[in-house]
Amino acid sequence: MDHAGPALEARGLTKDFDVGLRGRRLRALDNVNLRVEAGEVFGLLGANGSGKSTLLKIALGLLRASGGECAVLGRPAGVRAVRRSVGYLPESPAFFPHLTGREVVRYFAALSGCAGKAGAARADEVLAQVGLQAAADRAAGGYSKGMRQRLGLAQALVHDPDLLILDEPTAGVDVVGAAAIDALIAGLRARGKTIVLTSHTVTQIAALCDRVTVLERGRVTLSGEVKTLAAGNGRTWNWAAPNDAAAEQLARWLAERGWPAPTPADDRGRLEQILLAATQGERRDA
Ligand SMILES: Nc1ncnc2c1ncn2[C@@H]1O[C@H](COP(=O)(O)OP(=O)(O)OP(=O)(O)O)[C@@H](O)[C@H]1O
Numbered sequence: 384m385d386h387a388g389p390a391l392e393a394r395g396l397t398k399d400f401d402v403g404l405r406g407r408r409l410r411a412l413d414n415v416n417l418r419v420e421a422g423e424v425f426g427l428l429g430a431n432g433s434g435k436s437t438l439l440k441i442a443l444g445l446l447r448a449s450g451g452e453c454a455v456l457g458r459p460a461g462v463r464a465v466r467r468s469v470g471y472l473p474e475s476p477a478f479f480p481h482l483t484g485r486e487v488v489r490y491f492a493a494l495s496g497c498a499g500k501a502g503a504a505r506a507d508e509v510l511a512q513v514g515l516q517a518a519a520d521r522a523a524g525g526y527s528k529g530m531r532q533r534l535g536l537a538q539a540l541v542h543d544p545d546l547l548i549l550d551e552p553t554a555g556v557d558v559v560g561a562a563a564i565d566a567l568i569a570g571l572r573a574r575g576k577t578i579v580l581t582s583h584t585v586t587q588i589a590a591l592c593d594r595v596t597v598l599e600r601g602r603v604t605l606s607g608e609v610k611t612l613a614a615g616n617g618r619t620w621n622w623a624a625p626n627d628a629a630a631e632q633l634a635r636w637l638a639e640r641g642w643p644a645p646t647p648a649d650d651r652g653r654l655e656q657i658l659l660a661a662t663q664g665e666r667r668d669a
Pocket residue numbers: 400401402409411429430431432433434435436437438474667
């Protein structure tokens with residue numbers, strides 16, 4: 384879908400939920416402004432209950448905003464023409480347990496208008512892309528958490544969307560599986576896709592994202608380029624890599640941009656501290 388301007392834009396976005404019997408309301412999003420440029424990986428960070436999923440659901444047209452505006456690929460969030468160009472990985476993807484992985488992806492391919500031989504070929508392509516070809520004929524009900532996430536990614540990718548919205552893509556996935564998903568996201572970015580992801584993992588945000596916005600109790604507390612936040616006033620920062628693969632990935636990502644290599648960290652890094660400081664308010668679900 385051709386469009387000019389940002390892939391996702393929220394202006395003064397507010398969402399109230401009715402909670403309780405006495406008309407009590409909970410403000411899940413409070414005047415949120417953000418802009419995701421086409422082709423970037425954008426991270427949304429925030430404690431549980433800070434409003435990340437609510438924002439994504441409004442962008443997807445699954446929830447209606449109480450105030451403000453949300454535009455996706457140049458159109459109001461949720462309009463049909465936009466849905467075709469957006470892929471979504473929900474927080475805990477669930478599938479018909481008796482369908483095989485291949486059947487699940489073919490089903491989603493058909494839903495997006497790609498049925499028959501073309502749908503089958505496209506399903507095989509994305510199953511290979513997420514590394515599930517060997518398990519493709521097993522029932523999805525028996526998949527591990529990491530495999531379910533990868534199957535969720537396959538269904539999000541099957542219609543070749545321009546914008547991918549990934550709600551905690553590596554939640555509950557072991558380090559090897561998470562590194563594979565991170566590599567897949569980096570590969571999608573290299574192919575020009577726009578990716579918006581939520582994460583609780585600061586290292587994932589640092590390794591993958593061009594820009595990050597931090598939400599706290601529905602409000603934006605910090606927003607900026609990872610590069611700028613990390614560099615501070617030209618200072619270097621420390622970063623604790625969860626494993627060698629992640630360290631190499633980050634080093635490559637920095638080198639591609641001509642930024643200094645990270646120094647091995649013996650404690651939490653500067654970027655991590657900055658991001659954590661922005662999420663430090665009282666947790667809503669505490
Ligand atoms: N349908 C709903 N009805 C009432 N309250 C809701 C609803 N959906 C979300 N909320 C509330 O809105 C706030 C924001 O929730 P949201 O799921 O967007 O947070 P989140 O940042 O995605 O959290 P997590 O990291 O746990 O996924 C929370 O206090 C949550 O309880």
